[in-house]
Every structure is written in C-alpha cells, then in structure tokens.
Amino acid sequence: MLQNQKVIMIGGSSxxxxxxxxxxxxxxxEVIIASRSEHKLQSAKEQLGPKASAYTLDTTDEGQVQAFFAKVGxxxxxxxxxxxTSGGPFLQTDTAQARKLFENKFWGQYYAAKYGAPHISKNGSITLFSGVVAYKAMVGSSALGAVNAAVSNLGQTLALELAPIRVNIVSPGIIDTPSRSKMPEDARNQFYETVAGKLPVKRVGQAKDVAQSVLYLIQNGFVTGxxxxxEGGHILT
Ligand SMILES: NC(=O)c1ccc[n+]([C@@H]2O[C@H](COP(=O)([O-])OP(=O)(O)OC[C@H]3O[C@@H](n4cnc5c(N)ncnc54)[C@H](OP(=O)(O)O)[C@@H]3O)[C@@H](O)[C@H]2O)c1
Structure with missing residues (x-):
C-alpha cells in the first residue's frame, strides 16, 4: 500500500x-503529475481527482527540471x-531527429533523476522508462533503440550510486496508448493485429499491464537495478 506516500509521475498526463x-x-x-501540455494535465487531473496535483514541466529544459523539484520538495x-518518440529508416532520417529523441527521452530522464534524487526519502525509489527496441532490434528504431539502451544502463548505474534509493527500469513492448495515435486508425489496428499474432500472449499490451509493473517496482523494497x-514475450519472437 502507498498510504502517506508521495509519488511524482513525470509524464503522468497520458x-x-x-x-x-x-x-x-x-x-x-498522493500523486503529482507533470508534463508540458496544460490541456492534457487538466484532463488527467479531472480523471484522477483530489489526490492529484499537476505541474507544467518540459524535461528537456534542465533549469525547469531543477526548479520543479525545488518547488515540490x-x-x-x-x-x-x-x-x-520517433523513428524512421537510418539513412533517410535527419540527424536532428535522432538528437531530439536523445534530448527528450534520455536527457529528460537524466535531469529528472539528477534533480529529483536529493528530495527522495531513503525508502523511496526511481523508475525510469526504456523500451523493447533496446532488446529486440527493429528496422526503423536505430536511435530509439540506442536511447532505450542508454536509459537502462543509466538506471542500473544509479541503483548503485543513489542507494539506498532503489532505481529500476521498465521496458514496455508494444502498448496501446495515445503515443500511437499519430498512426491512422486502420494502419494502427493492422499493426496491432500483426504484432499480436507474433507474440506468445496473442495481444498487444495495455497501459494497465505496464502500470502494474511500475507499482510492483515502487512497492517491493528488495528490488533495485x-x-x-x-512485452508479452516480444524478445523471444
Ligand atoms: N506505448 C508503447 O508502445 C511504448 C513502447 C515502448 C516504450 N514506451 C515508453 O513508455 C513511456 C510512456 O509511453 P506512453 O505510451 O504512455 O506515451 P504517451 O501516452 O504519449 O505519454 C507520454 C507522456 O510524456 C509527456 N511528455 C512528453 N515529452 C515530455 C517532456 N519533454 N517533458 C514533460 N513531459 C513530456 C506527455 O505529455 P505532454 O505532451 O503534455 O508533455 C505524456 O504525458 C515512454 O518512455 C515510452 O517511450 C512506450
């Protein structure tokens, strides 16, 4: 249980x-959610109710991340x-797009861990997000795979350096979330069907599958690094 515990969810609006x-x-x-869009935060806060508060934050801005943690205490x-995130064929993708991916997903998590850790209780934890393409190479995911692998390695090193704070990494597979809404609905459904057909569990993941794992990592005091x-067995396929 998490009574009297304060959880900060950066990216908690979606x-x-x-x-x-x-x-x-x-x-x-008690939960604090943070992300860039006021609109998404407002809608999330309405769903979460009075035990949630919301802050606007762009994790690519180091100064903003530092100020955010100073404010929440x-x-x-x-x-x-x-x-x-984004992807595309290696030779046809602008280097700037790959750099942006690192700015957002790697450096964002780096800043959050760096400026958040000093405010975390001794029995507390950090959970970072990697992803399946770090462990199962996929065409079109060169930069994203590299970012995810970097996050996993960062998290494991921090499990040593920030101890006794526990640091773990979640690596989701293909999960049906708003992050995939850029893809047209028909193409998306076709993609989900193809992936599901290949996975041992015969379905793509839902946000709740991953959330359960995060809650496990937060609560189990003997799990770090x-x-x-x-990912429904994706790496095995
Ligand atoms: N869905 C999948 O299939 C899948 C697969 C592998 C890994 N993952 C990983 O799982 C994590 C969660 O993904 P999701 O599918 O839940 O994505 P999502 O629904 O798009 O949610 C992402 C959240 O991040 C926030 N965000 C993005 N950039 C930000 C920034 N610079 N500063 C602050 N907030 C920012 C977004 O809100 P704002 O727009 O308001 O900032 C949103 O709340 C990500 O690390 C993703 O790479 C997902």
Whole structure:
C-alpha cells in the first residue's frame, strides 16, 4: 500500500503514466503529475481527482527540471514515463531527429533523476522508462533503440550510486496508448493485429499491464537495478 506516500509521475498526463497515477492513488498515494501540455494535465487531473496535483514541466529544459523539484520538495517515489518518440529508416532520417529523441527521452530522464534524487526519502525509489527496441532490434528504431539502451544502463548505474534509493527500469513492448495515435486508425489496428499474432500472449499490451509493473517496482523494497520487461514475450519472437 502507498498510504502517506508521495509519488511524482513525470509524464503522468497520458498513457502508462496516467494509468500508473490512477493505480497509485487507488493504493492510497498522493500523486503529482507533470508534463508540458496544460490541456492534457487538466484532463488527467479531472480523471484522477483530489489526490492529484499537476505541474507544467518540459524535461528537456534542465533549469525547469531543477526548479520543479525545488518547488515540490520532499517525496517518496519518482516515475519518469515522459517521452515523445520517433523513428524512421537510418539513412533517410535527419540527424536532428535522432538528437531530439536523445534530448527528450534520455536527457529528460537524466535531469529528472539528477534533480529529483536529493528530495527522495531513503525508502523511496526511481523508475525510469526504456523500451523493447533496446532488446529486440527493429528496422526503423536505430536511435530509439540506442536511447532505450542508454536509459537502462543509466538506471542500473544509479541503483548503485543513489542507494539506498532503489532505481529500476521498465521496458514496455508494444502498448496501446495515445503515443500511437499519430498512426491512422486502420494502419494502427493492422499493426496491432500483426504484432499480436507474433507474440506468445496473442495481444498487444495495455497501459494497465505496464502500470502494474511500475507499482510492483515502487512497492517491493528488495528490488533495485532491475530491467522489468513488460512485452508479452516480444524478445523471444
Ligand atoms: N506505448 C508503447 O508502445 C511504448 C513502447 C515502448 C516504450 N514506451 C515508453 O513508455 C513511456 C510512456 O509511453 P506512453 O505510451 O504512455 O506515451 P504517451 O501516452 O504519449 O505519454 C507520454 C507522456 O510524456 C509527456 N511528455 C512528453 N515529452 C515530455 C517532456 N519533454 N517533458 C514533460 N513531459 C513530456 C506527455 O505529455 P505532454 O505532451 O503534455 O508533455 C505524456 O504525458 C515512454 O518512455 C515510452 O517511450 C512506450
């Protein structure tokens, strides 16, 4: 249970982060969600109710991240699901796009861990987000795979350096969240069907599948430095 625990969910306004915030509140936590869009934050806050508060934050801005943690003060658990990802064929993709991916998903999590850690209680934790393309190479995911692998390695090193704060990494597979809404609906459904057909579990993931794993990592005081794969057996295929 998470009674009297304060959880910060950066990226908590959508998808896996929002579902994790819901589950944390159901377990008794007070939750702070943060992301860039006021509109998304407002809509998430309406769904989460009075145990949630919301802050605008862009994790690519180091100064903003530092100021955010100075403002919120002491807390127990940090979860960073914030990311805006992209892909494309290696030779045809602008280098700038790959750099942007690192700015957003790698450096965003780096800043959050760096400026958040000093405010986390001794029994607290940090959960970072990697992804399946770090462990199963996929065409079109060269930069994203590299970013995800970098995040996993960062998290494992921080599990040593920031101890006794526990640091774990979640690596989702293909999950049906708003991050995939850029794809037209028909193409998206076709993609989900193809992926599901190949996976041992015969379905793509839902935000709640990943949120359950985050809640496990937050609550189990004997787990640190773990990369938890929540991907329906994708790596085995
Ligand atoms: N869905 C999948 O299939 C999948 C697969 C592998 C890994 N993952 C990883 O799982 C994590 C969560 O993904 P999701 O599917 O839940 O995505 P999502 O629904 O798009 O949610 C991403 C969240 O991050 C926030 N965000 C993005 N850039 C930000 C920034 N610079 N600063 C602050 N907030 C930012 C977004 O809100 P604003 O727009 O308001 O900033 C949003 O709340 C990500 O790390 C993603 O790479 C997802």
């Amino acid at each position: 998808g896996i982060g929002l579902e994790t915030a819901k589950q944390a509140i159901a377990l008794g936590a 002491a807390f127990d658990h940090l979860v960073v699901s914030a990311a805006e 773990t990369v938890m794969h929540v």
